[in-house]
Amino acid sequence: PFLENVLQNETFLKGECDTTFIEDHPELFRFRPRQDRANKLLAYLGDVIVNGAPEVDRALIPKLVHAAPLPKVTHEAPPTSPAFAAFQKQGAAGLARWVLEQKSVLLTDTTFRDAHQSLLATRVRSYDIERVAHATAHLTAGFFSHEMWGGATFDVAYRFLHEDPWQRLRVLRRRMPGTLLQMLLRAGNAVGYANYPDNVVARFIELAAGNGIDVFRIFDCLNQVENLRPSIDKVVECGKVAEAAVCYSGDISDGKRSKFTLPYYVERARQIERAGAHILAIKDMAGLLKPDAARILVTELKNAVDLPVHLHTHDTAGNAVATLLEAARAGVDIVDGALSSMSGTTSQPSLNALVYALASGERATGIDPHGLQALADYWEVAREAYAPFECGLKAGSADVYEHEMPGGQYSNFRTQAISMGLGERWDEVKRAYRMVNDMLGDIVKVTPSSKAVGDMALFMVQNDLTPDDVIARGAELAFPDAFVDLLAGRMGQPDGGFPRALQKAVLKGEKPLKKRPGALLKAYDFEAARKASGHRKLSDEDLVAQAMFPQVFRDYARFVERCGDVSVIDTPIFFYGLKPGEEGVVTIDEGKTLIVKLLAIGEMEPDGTRQVFFELNGRRRDVVIQDRS
Numbered sequence: 001p002f003l004e005n006v007l008q009n010e011t012f013l014k015g016e017c018d019t020t021f022i023e024d025h026p027e028l029f030r031f032r033p034r035q036d037r038a039n040k041l042l043a044y045l046g047d048v049i050v051n052g053a054p055e056v057d058r059a060l061i062p063k064l065v066h067a068a069p070l071p072k073v074t075h076e077a078p079p080t081s082p083a084f085a086a087f088q089k090q091g092a093a094g095l096a097r098w099v100l101e102q103k104s105v106l107l108t109d110t111t112f113r114d115a116h117q118s119l120l121a122t123r124v125r126s127y128d129i130e131r132v133a134h135a136t137a138h139l140t141a142g143f144f145s146h147e148m149w150g151g152a153t154f155d156v157a158y159r160f161l162h163e164d165p166w167q168r169l170r171v172l173r174r175r176m177p178g179t180l181l182q183m184l185l186r187a188g189n190a191v192g193y194a195n196y197p198d199n200v201v202a203r204f205i206e207l208a209a210g211n212g213i214d215v216f217r218i219f220d221c222l223n224q225v226e227n228l229r230p231s232i233d234k235v236v237e238c239g240k241v242a243e244a245a246v247c248y249s250g251d252i253s254d255g256k257r258s259k260f261t262l263p264y265y266v267e268r269a270r271q272i273e274r275a276g277a278h279i280l281a282i283k284d285m286a287g288l289l290k291p292d293a294a295r296i297l298v299t300e301l302k303n304a305v306d307l308p309v310h311l312h313t314h315d316t317a318g319n320a321v322a323t324l325l326e327a328a329r330a331g332v333d334i335v336d337g338a339l340s341s342m343s344g345t346t347s348q349p350s351l352n353a354l355v356y357a358l359a360s361g362e363r364a365t366g367i368d369p370h371g372l373q374a375l376a377d378y379w380e381v382a383r384e385a386y387a388p389f390e391c392g393l394k395a396g397s398a399d400v401y402e403h404e405m406p407g408g409q410y411s412n413f414r415t416q417a418i419s420m421g422l423g424e425r426w427d428e429v430k431r432a433y434r435m436v437n438d439m440l441g442d443i444v445k446v447t448p449s450s451k452a453v454g455d456m457a458l459f460m461v462q463n464d465l466t467p468d469d470v471i472a473r474g475a476e477l478a479f480p481d482a483f484v485d486l487l488a489g490r491m492g493q494p495d496g497g498f499p500r501a502l503q504k505a506v507l508k509g510e511k512p513l514k515k516r517p518g519a520l521l522k523a524y525d526f527e528a529a530r531k532a533s534g535h536r537k538l539s540d541e542d543l544v545a546q547a548m549f550p551q552v553f554r555d556y557a558r559f560v561e562r563c564g565d566v567s568v569i570d571t572p573i574f575f576y577g578l579k580p581g582e583e584g585v586v587t588i589d590e591g592k593t594l595i596v597k598l599l600a601i602g603e604m605e606p607d608g609t610r611q612v613f614f615e616l617n618g619r620r621r622d623v624v625i626q627d628r629s
């Protein structure tokens with residue numbers, strides 16, 4: 001009795017339809033009665049049990065995962081942090097003044113965003129973050145902010161976790177009502193990997209602000225302040241805090257690096273101040289800022305601008321706590337760190353270590369280290385469930401000063417290399433990464449320019465290409481898309497432009513853009529998209545997600561139709577399912593709990609399916625699952 005509906009229709013799913021589609025195909029908008037949530041849950045669990053979760057290497061599944069211990073705090077609402085109070089009372093400019101008046105070093109905790117992006121391929125689920133949000137708000141009430149959204153977390157939530165990133169934002173907003181919530185915004189690339197029309201970025205900012213983001217850290221992947229401006233203006237218009245970043249590349253203490261010098265950073269900082277930002281961030285995405293350089297850079301930037309300076313770094317080499325201490329001595333206002341069990345290597349330096357190190361001096365943070373330890377203890381155990389996604393380093397590695405790869409890229413770039421069969425040649429890949437940088441005339445490498453460099457590095461190693469080969473054989477080589485986009489100017493212009501010969505070889509006659517890419521793109525028609533979505537009642541948040549990630553969003557919507565909201569499943573069961581005889585508890589709604597027990601997995605049928613036998617709240621329920629092995 002159930003016909004195909006629109007969510008199974010190829011034309012619709014490929015996006016090859018316009019607004020007349022609804023009128024032409026009313027039959028596609030008749031839906032079967034919604035399956036109840038328990039059935040959807042079993043459909044998901046059955047699939048994970050039979051086929052495994054996608055992207056999970058079975059050999060890396062942990063044997064035993066413990067329950068992460070929640071820190072004991074009062075059930076009462078968490079206190080309002082002084083930073084949040086200043087923002088509420090005096091707005092963004094007032095908050096900036098308040099920051100400048102503080103003697104102590106203020107802290108931003110990146111555990112909910114960059115730390116797991118850089119250690120666990122961005123896979124930490126809302127379940128584990130939301131569980132500890134209330135305790136976090138209590139135990140970090142003296143912090144400046146929590147970076148908890150944006151960067152890669154947005155598309156990874158839809159793509160791999162099958163959850164709605166907006167829901168994560170709203171829950172954290174509710175559970176951390178007196179805390180500044182901070183996100184990472186890639187300016188014209190929003191939270192994506194390509195330039196979007198200005199109206200998409202503007203709409204995204206409005207919705208992020210409306211759903212609870214207070215502080216927007218905005219960066220451009222080639223450090224062009226012109227590209228930051230539309231985002232800064234929009235954030236200011238929304239009454240939120242515009243923290244604009246200059247990305248740190250190269251080494252100001254190396255006289256041989258002529259591009260990213262101290263005067264270069266001072267000039268960018270002044271431009272950022274003139275562009276109307278409230279806070280200046282130094283975004284050291286690869287962890288290249290050495291301690292001595294940090295002292296010099298922070299001193300000079302504090303002299304050059306009247307904005308608070310917020311330092312972000314990564315601990316890839318192992319020097320990052322020293323970098324923060326030198327920055328503190330030089331007068332940095334705010335620094336980023338992660339809870340100790342989620343810190344180090346490609347992640348941020350340890351907040352716990354920093355708090356102790358500063359405790360006896362003039363710039364003591366005033367934060368209770370025991371509270372931070374309790375939070376770190378939670379994450380130490382919660383992290384066990386993500387073992388298959390641990391793809392970073394076992395210890396610090398100083399060769400980051402050579403290859404210059406961002407921490408947030410390292411964690412999945414290595415996996416990418418392995419999946420291309422280049423695992424054994426990882427050393428060469430790292431060297432190629434730097435070589436591509438040098439071929440480009442030394443550029444800022446951060447999403448998405450870092451992806452262009454990384455993809456090209458893999459391409460060169462795979463095809464055994466030298467820089468000369470690339471120029472000489474350009475016409476016959478099919479370069480990676482991201483690399484072509486970069487040289488075509490679709491990620492913007494680097495200072496001094498791209499080396500001509502390389503650009504010519506890669507573009508094969510295509511004319512590069514010379515202007516800010518976002519300004520050249522046609523405005524996205526949200527109303528048409530809303531109409532085209534028909535019955536689905538897409539929210540404004542859904543529409544902007546769909547505008548940025550059409551295929552990812554459609555796959556997600558289709559998944560939700562089939563399996564419902566899987567963010568309520570605890571992490572070990574979500575990734576690994578259940579073993580025969582094992583029981584799990586899933587709270588699907590407040591007060592509505594399902595006890596699911598896996599009884600057995602049936603033999604493979606001739607049609608390639610298996611029956612999976614469950615007990616649900618004590619009653620037998622079986623599902624049929626296609627075995628895709």
Ligand code: BTN
Nearest residue numbers: 034536537538542556557560561
């Ligand atoms: C259902 O309601 O059972 C599934 C229909 C699909 C709804 C899509 S999923 C993504 C988007 N977000 C929503 O809240 N609704 C749509």
Ligand code: 3PY
Nearest residue numbers: 151152285408446447
């Ligand atoms: C991101 O853009 O996701 C980053 O973390 C860049 O450093």
Ligand code: ZN
Nearest residue numbers: 114285407408
């Ligand atoms: Zn970072």
